[in-house]
Amino acid sequence: MTIALDAPRLVQAQPLLTAQNVSKSYGDVQAVRDVSAEVFPGEVLGIVGESGSGKSTFLRMLNLEETPDTGTYTLDLPEVEGNLFELDRFARRMLCAKRIGIVYQNPHLGLLMNHSSSGNVAERLLVAGERRFTELRERASEALQASEFPLERLDAPPIELSGGMQQRVQLAKAIALEPALLLLDEPTTGLDVSVQALVLDTLKRLQQDRNITMVIVSHDLGVIRTLADRVMVMRRGAVVEAGLADQIFQDPQHAYTQQLVHAKL
Amino acid sequence: MSLSSLTKDWEPMSYGFLDASAKREIRRKMLKAVAVPGCQMPYASREVPMARGWGTGGLQVSLTLVNPKTTVKVIDQGADDSVNAASIRRFLARVSGAPTTLDTLEADLIQSRHRIPEEKLRADQVLVLQVPNPEPLRPVQPNMSIARQMHADADYGRMWLQLYEQIVRSGRVMQGASYPSLVNGRHVMTPSPIPRWDVPKLHMAEHLTILSAGREKRLHAVPPFTRVEPLVFDDVPYKVEEHGELICGRSGAKGFFMNEIPQDDGTSTYEISDSDYGVKTIRQAEGAQVHLGETWYKNGELS
Ligand SMILES: Nc1ncnc2c1ncn2[C@@H]1O[C@H](COP(=O)(O)OP(=O)(O)OP(=O)(O)O)[C@@H](O)[C@H]1O
Ligand SMILES: [Mg+2]
Secondary structure, three states: OHHHHHOHHHOOOOOOEEEEEEEEEEOOEEEEEEEEEEEOOOOEEEEEEOOOOOHHHHHHHHOOOOOOOEEEEEEOOOOOOOOHHHOOHHHHHHHHHHHEEEEOOOHHHHOOOOOOHHHHHHHHHHHOOOOOHHHHHHHHHHHHHHOOOOHHHOOOOHHHOOHHHHHHHHHHHHHOOOOOEEEEEOOOOOOOHHHHHHHHHHHHHHHHHHOOEEEEEOOOHHHHHHHOOEEEEEEOOEEEEEEEHHHHHHOOOOHHHHHHHHHHO | OOHHHHOOOOOOOOOOOOOHHHHHHHHHHHHHHHHOOOOOEEOOOOOOOOOOOOOHHHHHHHHHHOOOOOOEEEEEOOEOOOHHHHHHHHHHHHHHOOOEOOOHHHOOEEEEEOOOOOEOOOOOOEEEEEOOOOOOOOOOOOOHHHHHHHHHOOOOHHHHHHHHHHHHHHOOOOOOEOOOEEEOOOEEEOOOOOEHHHHHHHOOOOOEEEEEEOOOOEEEEEOOOOOEEEOOEOOEOOOOOOOOOOEOOOOOOEOOOEEEEEOOOOOEEEEEOOHHHHHHHHHHHOOOOOOOOOEOEEOOEEO
């Protein structure tokens, strides 16, 4: 079968991330309905779906910012076990700070706009206990460099930077501690097409060089197609179709996915 | 049964101005604050005949601690003779009958705004500092509920981020007063707006320090022999103001914290900030019998 040949990375025994039957409501709005997902080490899972389909909400739960009404979430890491949704605030904070990186759709959520860019990255390292100034500075520069951020703007506050550069600062912050899992919420939305391509290149290179496991959310099928090994299609909070990227793009099964794919092509 | 039999007999105003329940409230919170050094304790803050923001927090603590035998000293930025210090001192004396002094060595209770005296405080003395902003996390977290969670988790990374930003922007740590400090290895507190010069005086001190904010209704404490460590990077040492070489233009005292007095020609002269130490130095030079106590700094160096 072509599946095994196309995606040899997928044939690994243990998924890094396992989410099962996750549901979340806000009042009458059921933002996420019974969503399950598995992501294997080094794999990129793409989540697509129209606006309001619950993609960001699901990602926020994977970042342990939000607790679902029901469902379980485990990460195959030596330092944690069991359902992560049951961790207390302190344990969540430490786990997220050290092992999970996130890039938000809106850079205002992820960055301190009036602090220096390097300081934004350094904050991550500070939470993890680094207390040497020179070390903070060096490691922040390294992470910014890896995100292809122009180092002459090292100490410029994000408020003075373009959208693309702000996303690079967020990315640097997310990878500063070599996370086991990188969550990306529409990392290229709002950027013009050429900048979008550059950011995507950076992500792709990071993924290849460091083999980081990623979950990337986008309503842009092009972005998902470029990066994802597997795709999950969401609509009104529920998963309507999931499978290998090629499979979904070449032979969508669900009517909604067909509509999405054909609209794009 | 008449109305007068149901009410209490007339009593004169409570001793030391505050009523008994207000004092009990403050006493309880002081005990808690001593039990958990550096942790802010909210308290019910009474009105006192002074505007909030002018030392009402310190005053309530002093009024609670004072008794007719307590010798009281009050300073404002090191000076006993500023209007605010003189008013508070007179008020304390009037409502408690307590004797007052200007001499640090004679005082049992010292209420202060923004300075710690230069002479070493002893185990039998209590220092009460007036605090405008008790929450060291406020500049990094305006939401009070989240700030409390951060204290609970000892989540202080952002305090270092402030220092990082200062070094990146100005090449050095710019925090002059209110230098955030870790108390007993657990809680970060503001030492009130004392200069950096004074913060090391709190470290393993013999005396008890109570820091009280009347407007914000919170107090915290540094009990005797408690570690007080200014937040620093491992590779950027803590520095106090470079006043070690400055000489007081009036008393000739050298090696203490000075006030800068700008001159018309653009230069500056200096005057010792601890006014009574300056007065004692002058009187000693004039041949009077005065006792200058042991000081925290000797020849401008912390001893
Ligand atoms: N904090 C919240 N309070 C109330 N409702 C919320 C909250 N967060 C999300 N929702 C609702 O949940 C649903 C899913 O929102 P979500 O942000 O996850 O969608 P999305 O797929 O990320 O959309 P977009 O593509 O526009 O970013 C929406 O109906 C939204 O209004
Ligand atoms: Mg979204």
